[in-house]
Amino acid sequence: MSSPEKKKEKVEELPSNPTPSLPDELLTSCIARLSRLYYPTFSLVSKSFGSLLASPELYKARSLSSRTESCLYLCLESSSDSRWYTLCRKPDKNKDNVSKKSTSYVLSKLPSLRSAPPAAVFTGLVSVGSDIYNIRSSSNVSVLDCQVNTWRKAPSVPVELMTFSACVVDEKIHVAGIHAESLKNVSMVLDARTGTWDHVVPIPTSLTRRGVLNMRSVCIDGKPHVAIDRGVVCYNSLEGKWERAKSNMGTFWFSDSYCEVDNVLYTVRDGELRWYDGEVNAWISVEGLVGLPKFLPGVSVRLCDYGGKMVVVWDKDMLSSGEKMIWCAEIALERREISEMWGKVEWIDHVLTVPIGYYIVKALAVTV
Known part of the structure; x- marks a missing residue:
């Protein structure tokens, strides 16, 4: 021996x-x-x-x-720390148990990143191609290159913003917000291909009551839509002006649980996944979703377009242990009839456990 x-x-x-x-x-x-x-x-x-x-x-x-394929990234933060994770597969040690929906997905923590930017905000995180842009009100912009998982600096926002939101249209990042000094509405566009900022006409005060507050942005029909205190406005780039959008669409800004998939807007409301039907100007529950839990008040839920499917990420506090479980599900979506949307849960997994002080900032998908 x-x-x-x-x-x-x-x-x-x-x-x-x-x-x-x-x-x-x-x-x-x-x-x-x-x-x-x-x-x-x-x-x-x-x-x-x-x-x-x-x-x-x-x-x-x-x-x-x-x-190339879609790759999921998740940003978590606590009062003193910021962490980034990416979805991956681990070897299935229990191959005989094929009846479980669990398929051994986990979130893998990215190694400590050099020049990691300060805290991120939900409205300032957007993905373009293989990059994630972290836009902050202090005008700084950082970019996470998800091919090599390193940060780099991007051109700063031309003005300092008090509050803002961003969305992406054809590799251009549209930012609408309030100037920190003048308190006037401002709108800008960052071209991700050229790295240049341009000003566009701001949201007119005639469409707002107190300015752009509690704002959320999303791209629908190729137009940036911004939820403000009096509903939703959208930017018509062909005519160079802001217009009112459908009134009932604006309820998505009540939380950070929303996303757009294949030009359809989804949100979590009253614990259920719902979609906005523009034909009837109403939010309708997604049918199916066998295995997806009803989200109780206080549960953080994030939605993400995952290559034409939807990823839902949510947390569950375990007070006895002082930890928090992060759960994830992938859902295939199918529109049936005119006002009927069905979701098939393809898998659900407990993908991460972190200290209870962490919260989910945002889930994003990149193409790598």
């Missing part, structure tokens, strides 16, 4: 690269064909694997082989 010392020597002699005989180009081509959901686990194999998974060449190969 080998001694413990000899066993230790054998372990130390293992190469850092588990596939030293494969050329880097071939290895990159192979990994590019795998789902991004497995990358966080692969990064633990060795340092060389970790470097390969963060290389620009890998994502070029993914793009050339048409392997």
Whole structure:
């Protein structure tokens, strides 16, 4: 029998690269064909694997082989800390139990990021392509490159804002808010491709009562829609003016639980997932959703467009242990009849446990 010392020597002699005989180009081509959901686990194999998974060449190969996919990111914060996570798969150790809806999804914490920006706000986080923009009222803008999970600076907002919201239309980030000094409405657009800001006509005071307060933004029909204190307004870029939108749409701003999927607006109201039907100007409950719980008051829920499907993220406090469980579900959506939307829950998982002091800021999907 080998001694413990000899066993230790054998372990130390293992190469850092588990596939030293494969050329880097071939290895990159192979990994590019795998789902991004497995990358966080692969990064633990060795340092060389970790470097390969963060290389620009890998994502070029993914793009050339048409392997790009939606990837979920989640921002959590406490009074003293900010954390970012990404959804991944872990090996299923119980393959025989196929009846469970759980499919071994987990949230993997991103390593400590250099130059991480200060606290994020729900209305200032948007995704464009493979990037997540963190826009803050202090005018600073940071960008998380989700291919390599590093932050970089972007051009600052031209003016300091007291309150604002942002949404994306054709790789352009529309920001509407209130100037911190003049208290006047301002509207701007950041072109993510060129990195330049442009001013657009602000929301006229005739459409607002006290300015743009408690604002939430979303893109519907290719137009930025902003919920304000007197309903919803939308920006018509062809005519260069703001217009009133459907009146009942505005109830989505009562919480941070809303998103747009395939040009349909969804929100959580009275504990249920609902969608806005523009034909009848009303919010209607989504049918189906077998397995999705009713969300009790006090539960934080975030919705996200996940490549044409919806991801729902919510929390559950465990007061006895001082921890918080983060749950996640993926839902396929299908419109039936004129005013009927059905949701099929494809999987539900408890994906993370954190100290109870953390809260969910926002869930976003990028394309990588």
